[in-house]
């Protein structure tokens with residue numbers, strides 16, 4: 001997405017912004033002394049009417065990217081009550097689109113670093129955190145007229161199961177050596193993003209949804225569907241089928257989500273068989289000893305979106 005113009009019969013598209021603005025924010029609860037901490041990595045991109053900067057060395061319509069960076073800290077300071085990463089992205093987008101006449105659209109992406117409250121002897125610590133693994137993400141695209149696209153997501157969600165996975169019936173040709181199997185390891189690192197149905201800023205202004213709770217609920221559904229029940233699990237005939245099932249369950253459970261995109265690399269754990277001329281069987285693979293790998297990996301992604309009813 002970019003601001004579009006036509007200059008001398010040539011299409012011209014542009015946008016500018018500041019990437020990777022890092023901010024940490026502590027909220028201190030007056031009542032029980034508990035602190036709440038978030039760390040965000042914010043990327044801002046503005047579509048604005050500033051073509052004179054490109055064409056005529058006239059910067060009078062430019063919002064300086066340095067100002068964008070400062071705005072992140074100003075808005076973080078102004079948030080006297082704890083806000084979700086989605087609410088923060090929305091309030092930044094609102095500021096840029098309403099304060100500057102030149103700005104037609106603001107695109108705000110934020111990645112939240114997974115600081116988790118630590119527990120000592122089973123008791124949640126008031127101000128101690130440790131770093132977790134997967135990251136909560138959001139992307140807000142807000143136009144001046146209030147049209148909104150709001151996406152939340154998770155990235156770096158590493159999942160692995162040691163059985164209940166197979167891969168059979170695929171195309172075999174002169175280059176195929178992969179054996180068919182109903183018993184293998186399944187490992188992936190899920191990146192998911194889902195779009196909420198809100199189409200305008202006014203539809204969430206009065207009562208912002210509980211975005212953090214929703215994020216945790218969607219993540220739980222993705223994880224539960226991947227693994228199945230604790231004792232028996234659930235069989236995965238392919239990463240493709242498991243991905244589709246996970247996305248479908250999210251759409252079925254959350255009516256306010258209109259689409260979901262999932263990216264699930266197939267991270268391979270290779271069977272270890274060792275032999276030598278003298279000793280043809282040093283190690284025989286019996287679903288027990290693996291060579292973990294990072295690359296190459298299978299790359300599997302899909303998106304599912306509800307078909308809009310024309311009522």
Ligand SMILES: O=c1[nH]c(=O)c2[nH]c(=O)[nH]c2[nH]1
Pocket residue numbers: 167178237238239240266298
């Ligand atoms: O679940 C899988 N999907 C594939 O497309 C694929 N390709 C492959 O070699 N192994 C697998 N596994």
